[in-house]
Amino acid sequence: MSAYLLEHAWVDGRVQHDVLVELEGSRITSVTPDGDLMRLSGVATPDKRMNPRSAGDSCTRLRGLTLPGLANTHSHAFHRALRGRTQTDRGTFWTWREQMYAVAGRLDPETYYALAKATYAEMVAAGYTSVGEFHYLHHQPDGTPYDDPNAMGHALLAAARDAGIRITLLDTLYLSSGFGAASEGVQRRFDDGSAETWQERVSALSPLTGADALIGVAAHSVRAVPADALKAFARYVADGAAVHVHLSEQVKENADCVAAHGVTPTRLLADHGFLGPMTSAVHATHLTDEDVRLLGEARAFASFCPTTERDLGDGIGRARALQEAGSVLTLGSDSHAIIDAFEEMRAVEMDERLASQARGHWSAAELLAAATADGHRSLGFADAGAIAVGQRADLVTIDLASPRTAGTGGDEHTAVFAAGAADVTHVMVDGKVVFEGDHAVVGRSLDDVIGRIWTS
Numbered sequence: 001m002s003a004y005l006l007e008h009a010w011v012d013g014r015v016q017h018d019v020l021v022e023l024e025g026s027r028i029t030s031v032t033p034d035g036d037l038m039r040l041s042g043v044a045t046p047d048k049r050m051n052p053r054s055a056g057d058s059c060t061r062l063r064g065l066t067l068p069g070l071a072n073t074h075s076h077a078f079h080r081a082l083r084g085r086t087q088t089d090r091g092t093f094w095t096w097r098e099q100m101y102a103v104a105g106r107l108d109p110e111t112y113y114a115l116a117k118a119t120y121a122e123m124v125a126a127g128y129t130s131v132g133e134f135h136y137l138h139h140q141p142d143g144t145p146y147d148d149p150n151a152m153g154h155a156l157l158a159a160a161r162d163a164g165i166r167i168t169l170l171d172t173l174y175l176s177s178g179f180g181a182a183s184e185g186v187q188r189r190f191d192d193g194s195a196e197t198w199q200e201r202v203s204a205l206s207p208l209t210g211a212d213a214l215i216g217v218a219a220h221s222v223r224a225v226p227a228d229a230l231k232a233f234a235r236y237v238a239d240g241a242a243v244h245v246h247l248s249e250q251v252k253e254n255a256d257c258v259a260a261h262g263v264t265p266t267r268l269l270a271d272h273g274f275l276g277p278m279t280s281a282v283h284a285t286h287l288t289d290e291d292v293r294l295l296g297e298a299r300a301f302a303s304f305c306p307t308t309e310r311d312l313g314d315g316i317g318r319a320r321a322l323q324e325a326g327s328v329l330t331l332g333s334d335s336h337a338i339i340d341a342f343e344e345m346r347a348v349e350m351d352e353r354l355a356s357q358a359r360g361h362w363s364a365a366e367l368l369a370a371a372t373a374d375g376h377r378s379l380g381f382a383d384a385g386a387i388a389v390g391q392r393a394d395l396v397t398i399d400l401a402s403p404r405t406a407g408t409g410g411d412e413h414t415a416v417f418a419a420g421a422a423d424v425t426h427v428m429v430d431g432k433v434v435f436e437g438d439h440a441v442v443g444r445s446l447d448d449v450i451g452r453i454w455t456s
């Protein structure tokens with residue numbers, strides 16, 4: 001057993017002080033606000049390990065504000081290699097996609113592992129304790145499967161394990177360049193040929209020994225999965241498994257869908273049995289009122305990725321309308337133009353302000369719920385995202401005396417509206433300390449790996 005005394009912590013929907021948290025292995029076994037300081041008189045010396053109770057117990061004091069683990073619900077790990085390199089010149093989502101394909105064409109299982117591990121390490125250093133990896137880069141450049149048809153998926157699972165982050169690997173069905181057209185170029189690496197062969201490959205995926213991982217599934221989009229395959233896909237989804245899909249990120253996708261099927265992408269998914277309480281609609285940017293209603297009635301998650309949507313010029317989704325209709329907001333860093341959960345949280349509110357010319361659509365507590373418990377639930381980790389008895393022991397501590405956070409009050413508004421990834425000082429995932437404040441070492445590793453990919 002081990003114990004932590006948290007100077008300030010987000011517990012039961014509010015910031016509490018001197019919170020004693022006890023752990024047994026990977027689980028939280030007790031949470032005592034106001035620290036019971038009589039029993040812990042030895043804690044007067046900050047940051048020292050001590051034995052306040054009995055031999056074998058240890059208590060570590062964490063200064064600052066400790067949050068539950070943050071969930072990154074939408075990631076394409078390899079897009080990290082594009083940061084700073086695609087923000088030049090003019091263009092659209094579609095021209096950006098060509099640059100993204102150039103990176104996808106360079107990777108093999110070994111380089112994919114190295115890039116994903118460095119990217120996941122950046123996530124851990126930003127306070128993310130789980131990632132939903134939307135994985136579609138499956139095959140060799142000509143489309144032939146590797147000897148292990150899941151070599152790329154297994155590389156991602158190993159990368160997450162070695163970086164110390166939990167993962168839900170969302171193995172993605174991709175069959176078409178667009179509404180039935182054959183996959184071309186690098187897309188051949190994504191394409192399994194049919195929903196049946198995709199399902200066979202996915203059933204051979206195995207979480208690695210020592211990895212805390214779940215296998216979920218995704219359909220890339222209504223562009224890349226024809227309607228009959230959507231139907232087959234829905235049949236293969238196990239009860240309770242996480243199901244993700246890119247939805248209406250682009251106006252052109254909506255127009256093409258209406259031209260091909262006579263309905264919006266959301267209606268198409270609804271008609272093929274795709275929407276439910278474990279479905280995550282990723283982006284959900286350009287929705288009709290009926291789309292919002294359908295997603296809300298299904299209680300589907302809406303996985304917004306504000307920093308990517310901003311970077312790609314996608315548009316501003318109707319986050320509040322979705323939540324009011326019954327959907328549940330979650331947050332992802334998607335293309336990793338930025339990896340910063342704090343920025344994603346506040347961006348939801350800031351974007352609504354820009355769109356509506358009014359302030360105060362989301363409370364900080366609601367945005368924290370999206371980034372923690374709700375995000376974890378959408379990845380299949382219903383037992384993570386809260387500092388509470390029985391939950392996975394994830395603790396994310398931020399500095400309250402940095403240039404960004406100093407003087408901001410030290411409560412949930414500091415976390416959501418002031419802090420940044422650089423303020424994270426300590427991260428625990430499943431009872432294991434995986435980050436202790438050395439952001440520079442994370443940067444060096446990314447620099448090395450990405451440099452090699454671009455010069456290879």
Ligand SMILES: [Zn+2]
Pocket residue numbers: 074076134246282334
């Ligand atoms: Zn995506």
